[in-house]
Amino acid sequence: MPIHKVDEKSVLPHIGGSGITVPVRVIADDGNTARVQIEGCGIHLRQGQIHTVPSDQIKPLR
Secondary structure: OOEEEHHHHHHHHOOOOOOOOOEEEEEEEEOOOOEEEEOOOOOOOOOOOOOEEEEHHHHEEE
């Protein structure tokens, strides 16, 4: 399963600021929203957490 990335602000829009980018594994995606598992650590996100994010916020990890 390929690894992607999302900005923390996409997961937690209430945090303010720009957040940082964290690697995620997409568990499910219906084209509107996606369930992702955090695969790294950010400022507010920790490895292993599962969150729902807008599908258009998921980017390929390069």
